[in-house]
Amino acid sequence: MIFSDKLRLLRSQAGLSQEGLADKLHVSRQSVSKWESGISFPEIEKLIAISELFDVSIDALLKETTADALTTENMDRLVLRFLGSSQAMHSISQQLVTIMQDGKIDAQEALQMEQIMCALDHIIKDIATLKQTFYANRNVIPADQQPSLPFSIENL
16 A cells, blocks of 8 residues: 555545645645645655654555555554553542542642643543544444444344
8 A cells, every 4th residue: 555545544534534634734635635646745744744643653654555554553553542541540540539638629739630631631532533443444333323223132
C-alpha cells in the first residue's frame, strides 16, 4: 500500500472528509486531494502532523506496507496510550482520595481538581479513539449502535 492509499484509508477510518482533514492540517482541500491521488506529497511538517493526527509513524506512512500492517501499528500505539492512561487513573484515584479526606476543597485542591479533570478528558479522548479505530478496522457495529430485534430470543 502506498502513501496516497494509506492517507485515504486513515482519513476515512477517522470519519474525516478531505475538507475536514485539510482544516486540521491548515491546507486546502485540493492539497489533500492531490496527496490522495498521488499527484504530490505533503511537506515534511505536514507529514509530521499527519503522523501525529492518525497516531502512525512516518515510516508506516511512507514505506510500502499492507493495510493490515498500518492498522496493527495504529492499534498498537492506541493500546499503549490506553495502558498509560490506566496507570494515570490509579494516580488520579489516589489524588482524589487525598483531596476529599477533609470533606472540603480549598483553592490549591480546586486547582488540582482542574488538572485532574483535564487529565480525565484526555483519557476519555484516548478511549474513544481506541474504540472508534477498533470498530472501524473490524467492521463491527458497537453494541449500543446495533439495531434492536423486533422480538426477544427468550420469547422464541
